[in-house]
Amino acid sequence: METEHKNNKRVYLDHAATTPPDPRVVEAMLPYLNTHWANPSSIYVEAQTTRRAIDQARQSIANLIGANTSEVVFTAGGSESDSLALRGVLAASKRRGNHLITSAAEHHAVLDTAEQLEIDGDADVTIITINSQGQVDPNEVAASVREDTVLISVMHANNEVGAINNIDAIAHAAREKNPHVLIHTDAVQSVAHLGVNVDELGIDLMTFTSHKVYGPRGAGALYVRSGTPLAPQALGGGQEERRRAGTEDTAAIVGFAVALNIASHERETNLAHERTLQRRLIEELPKRISLSGITGPTSLDDRLPGNVSAVIGFVEGESILLALDLAGFAASSGSACTTGSVEPSHVLTAMGVPEDLARGSLRFSFGHSNTDEDVNRLLNELPSIVERLRELSPIATTEAPAHWQPWLQS
Ligand SMILES: Cc1ncc(COP(=O)(O)O)c(C=O)c1O
Structure with missing residues (x-):
């Protein structure tokens, strides 16, 4: 192209x-389109090859973001990961509250999900303003945190004006007010450029996607810190440790991992x-x-x-x-x-x-x-x-x- x-x-x-897509990514994907296309959940020997490829991709991606392998949930892209983070956490945290804080600069995958959650009566949403340069002030977030605040979702870097937020400072300020609050960040635009580490960012959930990092479209991931409550939104199969049902796209997942690896090295x-x-x-x-x-x-x-x-x-x-x-x-x-x-x-x-x-x-x-x-x-x-x-x-x-x-x- x-x-x-x-x-x-x-x-x-x-x-x-x-x-x-980087040609090296396409090269790595081809065997999983042409030959190793078996359903990774099946028990026969062909499926073991595809299962192994997905496990290796998960391991590689987890290493790159400083996570454990079980904390990486594959999805079909950034929009699905954002939606799973917001819907999944709120649905699993009803006893703790329903307050969701997000920012006016978020991608519509977050803003529209938040709006729908509110319309459906599943969330009470506070939208934080941004400054004239497109950034979120950690103190403003902290000022909005309440006892019933379940989740804060603030993007790492904005897709339109490129503003980078200090997620660590936001997480720190918010937790001083309420130590139980969970932090989600949409790192779709930043993951390749800035090289994110989930502990350094201080977050519990992170969205990222393959097609913004020279990988194929159709693969994304949600990082979910171990112990974070998350109700699956796609039900059916037990894939992704019951957090996201659906037969995995092995080729896209392999391509995603290779693309992130290249981004990290170069x-x-x-x-x-x-x-x-x-x-x-x-x-x-x-x-x-x-x-x-x-x-x-x-x-x-x-x-x-x-x-x-x-x-x-x-x-x-x-x-x-x-x-x-x-x-x-x-x-x-x-x-x-x-x-x-x-x-x-x-x-x-x-x-x-x-x-x-x-x-x-x-x-x-x-x-x-x-x-x-x-x-x-x-x-x-x-x-x-x-x-x-x-x-x-x-x-x-x-x-x-x-x-x-x-x-x-x-
Ligand atoms: C910040 C941000 N979040 C989410 C998305 C949606 O990602 P996807 O296209 O993989 O669904 C985009 C895509 O433009 C984005 O820029």
Whole structure:
């Protein structure tokens, strides 16, 4: 796919939406698609091979995140893991309470699950605000913790603006108020980039997924600390120690483990490369486009490597994306999961970005195969696209309204 992009002179700048599978991952998966396809729960000898492959993948992933093997539950992806964490813990903790705390910046897999739990009367939900850079304040979380708080779910790194949260500080502050509270983090975007360790983060549950780390789509995991109450949400078979029923996708699980392993070994090189491209675009974009600004953390230390999010005044993000697509670029406006919707990003509006400016949001996310040349091309094309769109707009002026000022750098 990536090679195809290159040959067609297409530039893929949407690695936060999904990543191309690493050829080494595909190679490792093939035997489990072609030959070793037996149901791992069966008792015959063919099944022992697939069972062993899953056990090894679980062991490898557990080692990489500092967990025990029995604490890794395979799922079909990040959304399922988020849903299992919230629903599973609340359903198993009814005697302790039903208070759930989460943040306004979460992925919809968490926010919509929390909302549905509340509608169904299964949770009393508190949504914590975020600051203007997209981060959660540990003290705000602690201030919301009650005696009946069962679970706190705060993402490790935000998929739209790249803001990294201090999960350890959040967990610490919350437990000072109520030592029984359980902490879940969605580490879908951070697991490859930052190299997470469950003890260092101080969490009880963690969501991560294969297709954001150059693995295949269709495999994910939920880390569940030993002793954490969790009611299964998919019932039937006894797979995953009765925590998630369903015949395992051996090939996808093997690919997931190989992808995470590669990410771990090549982290430093990839990080440095993505930081270089990211820094250049963050510095240059506002210089080349009037009435624009970078959103998210100002310090790169607080920002996911590879993420560049921006707002551009007097243009619709979706219109820019269509024009960029025609010019050969694949990018995103806010979250890919909400592409097609005309609502401004819930993350940007929670940060305080005015709605009329948030409509002009863009997200670029770099990956291994991007080059300096990709950034050059983007910086050459984007200003003229914006200019063309503004010429068509009846409301565009050269002056920014006063309420945009704090968000613009040009
Ligand atoms: C932060 C975050 N959580 C959850 C998900 C959902 O993961 P999946 O696509 O594997 O279901 C995504 C995907 O965009 C994400 O970015």
